[in-house]
Amino acid sequence: MLSEDVRLDHRIIAGVVEAGSKILDLGCGNGDLMYLLAREKSARVQGIELDEAAIYECVKKGLSVIHGDIEEGLREYPDASFDDVILNQSIQQVRKVDEVFEQALRIGRRIIVGFPNFAHLGARSMLFFRGTSPMTKSLPYRWNDTPNVRFLSVTDFKRFCVEHALRILESHYLGGTKEVRFWPNLLAKDALFVLAKP
Amino acid sequence: MTKKGHPVGVVETQYLTFAGGAEPLRLESGKTLGPVRLAYETYGHLNEDRSNAILVLHALSADAHAAGHFKGSRDPGWWDAMIGPGKAFDTDLYFVICSNVIGGCKGSTGPSSLNLKTGKPYGLEFPIITIGDMVEAQRHLIDFLGIDQLLCVVGGSMGGMQALQWAAGCPKRVRAVIPIATALKNSPQQIAFNEVVRQSIMADPTWREGNYYDYGQPERGLAIARMLGHITFMSDQSMEEKFSRRLKNGNYSFKFGADFEVESYLRYRGDNFVKRFDANSYLYVTKALDYFDVSNGRLVGSNGCERIRFLVISFKSDWLYPPYQSQEIVKELKRKACDVTYCEIASTYGHDAFLLEVKEQTNLIRPFLDKTFHGYEVAEYAV
Numbered sequence: 001m002l003s004e005d006v007r008l009d010h011r012i013i014a015g016v017v018e019a020g021s022k023i024l025d026l027g028c029g030n031g032d033l034m035y036l037l038a039r040e041k042s043a044r045v046q047g048i049e050l051d052e053a054a055i056y057e058c059v060k061k062g063l064s065v066i067h068g069d070i071e072e073g074l075r076e077y078p079d080a081s082f083d084d085v086i087l088n089q090s091i092q093q094v095r096k097v098d099e100v101f102e103q104a105l106r107i108g109r110r111i112i113v114g115f116p117n118f119a120h121l122g123a124r125s126m127l128f129f130r131g132t133s134p135m136t137k138s139l140p141y142r143w144n145d146t147p148n149v150r151f152l153s154v155t156d157f158k159r160f161c162v163e164h165a166l167r168i169l170e171s172h173y174l175g176g177t178k179e180v181r182f183w184p185n186l187l188a189k190d191a192l193f194v195l196a197k198p
Numbered sequence: 199m200t201k202k203g204h205p206v207g208v209v210e211t212q213y214l215t216f217a218g219g220a221e222p223l224r225l226e227s228g229k230t231l232g233p234v235r236l237a238y239e240t241y242g243h244l245n246e247d248r249s250n251a252i253l254v255l256h257a258l259s260a261d262a263h264a265a266g267h268f269k270g271s272r273d274p275g276w277w278d279a280m281i282g283p284g285k286a287f288d289t290d291l292y293f294v295i296c297s298n299v300i301g302g303c304k305g306s307t308g309p310s311s312l313n314l315k316t317g318k319p320y321g322l323e324f325p326i327i328t329i330g331d332m333v334e335a336q337r338h339l340i341d342f343l344g345i346d347q348l349l350c351v352v353g354g355s356m357g358g359m360q361a362l363q364w365a366a367g368c369p370k371r372v373r374a375v376i377p378i379a380t381a382l383k384n385s386p387q388q389i390a391f392n393e394v395v396r397q398s399i400m401a402d403p404t405w406r407e408g409n410y411y412d413y414g415q416p417e418r419g420l421a422i423a424r425m426l427g428h429i430t431f432m433s434d435q436s437m438e439e440k441f442s443r444r445l446k447n448g449n450y451s452f453k454f455g456a457d458f459e460v461e462s463y464l465r466y467r468g469d470n471f472v473k474r475f476d477a478n479s480y481l482y483v484t485k486a487l488d489y490f491d492v493s494n495g496r497l498v499g500s501n502g503c504e505r506i507r508f509l510v511i512s513f514k515s516d517w518l519y520p521p522y523q524s525q526e527i528v529k530e531l532k533r534k535a536c537d538v539t540y541c542e543i544a545s546t547y548g549h550d551a552f553l554l555e556v557k558e559q560t561n562l563i564r565p566f567l568d569k570t571f572h573g574y575e576v577a578e579y580a581v
Contacts, residue, residue: 046537055541056561062569064507066528066540076532 002040009088009114009192010036012172012179016112016194017041021083024048024108026070026100027090031058038063048073071096074103081107088114088192092148101164105197110169114192117173119153119185137176138189154185161195170194205274206241206266206282206289211305213237216338223300223335229325233314236335237262237298237305241281242289244345250571251345252287253336254296255353255360257552258427258483259475261304264296265289279556286560292349292567297336299360301327301483303476306335310411310476322408327482329356329490333363340371349571352376352563354552355519356483359490362527365506366492369499374507374570376563379516379552381523382530383491388518391430392484395423399477408478420477421468428467433515433548493530503536509566510540511559513551539566 002011010033017023021043025034028047031054037043047065049055058065066073070087071094085108087100092115094100104111116138117123123134133143141148152160154173161168173180173188180187215235217223222232239262244251254264254277265281267274275296280286287294298306301324309324316323340348351364351372358380365375384392399405402419410416432440441460456462508531512524521542531538543558545551552559 052541052544055539056558059509059539059541059562060565062565064537064539066532066538067542068525068528068540076529078533078535081535 002036006036007032008174008177008179009190012174012192013037013086013088013112013114014040016170017043017084020044022081023084023086024077024082025086025088026074026104027087027093028054028058028063028065029089030054031061031063031065033086033088034058034063034065035061070094071100074100074107077103077107079106080109082109084108084110084112086112088112089116089190091115092150092152095149097150098164101166105166105195109196111166111195112192113157113195114190115152115157117154117185117188117191118151119155120189121186122189124186136189154188154191157191157193161193165198166195167198168193169196205278208269209239209241209263209266209275210268211237211239211262213305214339214342216342223331223338225325225331226328227326231300231307231325231331233307234300234335234338235305235307235311236300236339238339239263239265239275239296240343241265241294241296242292244293244343248345249347249349250291251293251295251340251343251348252350252352252567253340253348253364254281254287254294255336255351255357256296256298257353257355257357258487259471259480260357261302262296262298262306265294276553280559280563286556286563287352287567288564291571295339295343297339299327299332299356299483299486300335301332301479301486303479308476309408309478309482319411321411321478324478324482326489327486329359329363329486330367332486333360333367336360336364337368337371346371348372350374350376350567352378353380354378355380355549356487358519359487362492362497363490365508366497366499369501369503369506372506374509374566376509376511376566377524377527378511378559379513379519379524379549380527381519382493382497382526384488385523389488391426391518392488395426395484396481398423398426399481405477408481410477415472416477417469417472420472420475420480421465423468423477423480424471424475425464425468428464430518431549433517433546435515435546436548436550439546493526495530495533497527497530498534498536502534503531506536507566507570508536508538509562510538511552511562512540512542513545513547513549513555514542515546516549516551518549 023045025047034045085104122136126134172192173184174190218233222230260276263275264277265275283290313320351361353361358377399419402416405416444459512521528540
């Protein structure tokens with residue numbers, strides 16, 4: 001059992017990943033998740049990250065990481081190169097969403113995707129009562145400085161999966177500190193799906 | 199342990215002579231060369247199981263003197279900031295070898311060396327050398343030093359090509375490769391620059407078809423060739439910062455003298471180069487750059503990466519070997535499911551950045567070597 005100090009989404013992903021898996025983490029940031037998976041699950045991890053400062057953090061942790069854009073960086077990988085392709089908290093910053101999912105499914109057996117739920121109660125109430133763009137813990141940016149270009153809800157994403165023939169193997173809905181059981185599109189701050197080909 | 203950042207100290211260039219007599223070095227061109235002398239330096243100590251050796255390879259006009267200083271001199275080697283106790287290539291931990299190249303003029307056999315058959319310098323009798331031939335000569339050195347497998351092969355620019363050639367030609371003999379500011383092959387633009395460099399030398403009448411050794415270097419041609427080189431090593435921004443439009447004497451001379459600082463800088467660099475580099479060597483070495491090509495699957499064989507780890511580094515403002523060429527290396531490695539780390543350092547120094555961006559490169563290289571040395575589980579995902 002992983003310590004409560006570890007981020008909830010990272011704990012869930014570590015539970016989903018099978019030991020010894022080959023993992024590609026798209027938008028891997030400072031490599032915390034990859035490091036966790038390498039250490040706890042003996043996973044063989046590789047990351048892609050756009051931010052130069054984050055590259056140094058990853059390399060410092062002994063991780064292999066490629067400095068670049070995930071939208072351009074997937075085509076060269078051979079089919080079925082990875083067990084899991086992870087898109088944790090990065091899909092909302094991707095423009096070519098369809099293409100990234102298509103490539104991720106081609107090179108990975110499963111996709112693990114995590115994103116902030118735009119239809120969470122807190123976000124809805126900011127919009128409804130204050131009439132302002134939502135700013136929450138999961139969506140911490142002001143409208144003018146957000147790196148996010150996609151704003152999606154749990155329901156949006158489920159529909160996307162149906163339209164793109166993505167099979168949902170697992171779904172996890174995250175409150176602040178634990179998983180949410182009911183009305184995820186209203187109560188989940190973040191959502192995490194494990195997807196595969198039909 | 200020596201103190202962090204402590205210099206390497208006094209060093210001496212050493213020489214290995216081989217391929218004399220019945221077995222000359224077979225070159226890619228089909229010709230042979232022998233005997234062959236190779237200049238090299240070493241720093242630090244080889245450990246008991248001979249697993250801590252790092253081979254450093256230099257760019258076009260550099261030499262085996264990468265770190266420390268010679269007795270009686272204070273001039274540090276060309277990568278002294280990167281090699282030494284506590285530095286990127288930590289000589290407290292690793293045995294660092296820097297090898298010169300054949301075809302050059304810095305102590306290894308090249309066109310200015312004596313041809314034993316004629317008793318005169320080779321000149322253009324010297325066979326065309328490829329990057330593969332340079333590496334083949336270095337392989338003799340590594341054999342001689344008793345090292346089966348190098349922990350790492352590293353180099354910038356032409357040194358990066360040699361590092362890639364090591365991976366392509368002797369994959370079982372390297373555990374990690376660090377190609378910096380380099381390419382799988384020269385682009386037409388790079389070949390074009392090299393051709394202007396060569397034409398500039400050959401157009402100088404004092405070049406005398408390469409037989410100038412009794413008379414002195416073709417100074418003008420070689421200096422102009424080097425001036426062109428220096429333009430390509432810097433970036434627009436670094437030139438702006440270094441020179442701007444500053445005038446040497448405050449006013450326009452209304453003559454063709456060196457009015458601008460950038461002009462006198464290039465003249466100084468060109469004239470200085472004539473004193474330290476052989477014109478024919480410049481022809482041979484640039485030709486080797488142009489012939490190099492490990493694209494189209496030649497970098498990594500069908501067996502995959504043989505567990506080699508790669509750290510590919512490029513610099514944003516490098517327009518001589520732009521980041522896209524390093525990305526081509528990365529793409530090639532992705533196709534073969536190799537373990538690769540890539541970083542494009544946001545430097546403004548242009549191609550020269552690999553000599554200047556010490557902190558960023560150290561932050562990448564030190565932990566990368568550490569992981570490689572201490573047995574990293576290589577990501578060998580299936581093809």
